[in-house]
Amino acid sequence: MRIKIQILLITILYLNSISTKAQEIHCDDFCITDVRMDSITPNLMYVTLFFTGGTNDFINYPWVSEIVNAQGDTIGHGTWNFFGQFGNTNTDYPVTVEFNVIPDDFRASMIFHYDTSICLLNFPCTTGIVDPNKNEQVRIYPNPFSTETKVYSEKHFNDLTIKIFDLRGQMVKQVEHQNGAEISLQRNGLLDGIYFVQLIEGNRNIGTRKVIVVQ
Numbered sequence: 711m712r713i714k715i716q717i718l719l720i721t722i723l724y725l726n727s728i729s730t731k732a733q734e735i736h737c738d739d740f741c742i743t744d745v746r747m748d749s750i751t752p753n754l755m756y757v758t759l760f761f762t763g764g765t766n767d768f769i770n771y772p773w774v775s776e777i778v779n780a781q782g783d784t785i786g787h788g789t790w791n792f793f794g795q796f797g798n799t800n801t802d803y804p805v806t807v808e809f810n811v812i813p814d815d816f817r818a819s820m821i822f823h824y825d826t827s828i829c830l831l832n833f834p835c836t837t838g839i840v841d842p843n844k845n846e847q848v849r850i851y852p853n854p855f856s857t858e859t860k861v862y863s864e865k866h867f868n869d870l871t872i873k874i875f876d877l878r879g880q881m882v883k884q885v886e887h888q889n890g891a892e893i894s895l896q897r898n899g900l901l902d903g904i905y906f907v908q909l910i911e912g913n914r915n916i917g918t919r920k921v922i923v924v925q
Contacts, residue, residue: 735763735824735827737827737829737830737918739761739762739797740759740761740822740829741760741762742757742760742820742831742834742835743759743760743800744758745757745758745816745833746758746812747810747811748804752810753806753807753808754804754805754806754807755805755806755807756802756803756804756805757802757803757805757820757833758800758801758802758803759772759795759801759802759822759831760799760800761796761798761799761801763797763798764797765796765798766797767797767798768794768795768796768797769794769795769824769825770794770824770825771790771792771793771794771823771824772794772803772822772823773788773789773790773791773803773822773824774788774803774805774821774822774823775787775879776821776878776879777805777807777819777820777879778819778820778881779817779818780818781881782873782875782884784878784880785807785818786805787805787806788803788804789804791803795824805820816833817832817833817834818833819831819833819875819879819918821877821879828920829918830875830906830908830918831918832915847863847864848861848864848909848916848919849862850862850895850919850921853919853921853922854922855922855923856897856923856924857896857897858894858895858896859894859895859921860892860893860894861893861895861907861909862891862892863891863892864891865891866889866890866891867888867893868911868912869889869911869912870887870888870889870909870910870911870916871884871886871888871909871910871911872884872885872893872895872907872908872909872910873907874907874908875905875908876903876904876905877903877905882900883898883900895907897923902923902924902925903922904920904922905920905922905923906918906919906920906921907920907921
């Protein structure tokens with residue numbers, strides 16, 4: 711038993727040393743490439759996540775905590791994962807969902823945790839490492855903000871929808887039919903904290919940005 715514990719501790723130290731040497735990792739380094747139901751266990755869905763990077767890149771304790779549908783409702787919960795994931799690999803993460811058959815044209819946002827970071831990832835994956843519009847620069851400034859911030863783009867938005875989610879995956883604000891290269895976003899009652907801002911133009915997910923609201 712003691713030997714097994716020693717081996718486990720050595721393994722953890724080794725993986726942590728890889729993590730500290732790896733390049734800085736961002737949410738754009740992840741992409742949900744597939745979802746599928748378990749063939750035996752009811753209401754169990756596997757979320758396949760691809761992590762780009764090299765063999766020295768490693769994330770600790772990755773897991774999908776929640777799945778949020780297009781209406782902002784939570785439809786699934788995951789469980790904390792002790793193991794990690796190396797760069798340039800696919801890993802399946804189990805999530806308990808409210809259905810036994812994946813709906814046609816299934817679209818959702820998933821809250822993904824790793825190390826001390828949180829990402830909001832879209833399925834189907836249209837941002838990050840497989841985004842054909844990777845060069846389209848979108849930023850939100852100022853960030854953090856207290857009363858108003860702005861969404862800036864190199865290209866003009868056309869009928870942009872802005873959805874804001876809190877850390878529990880609940881949609882707390884939605885702004886529709888926005889046009890132009892500079893869109894104002896008002897606080898309007900949002901509590902202090904961290905939020906995910908999802909940008910959708912037509913049927914295309916432009917991307918997701920993390921913002922911080924302060925006093």
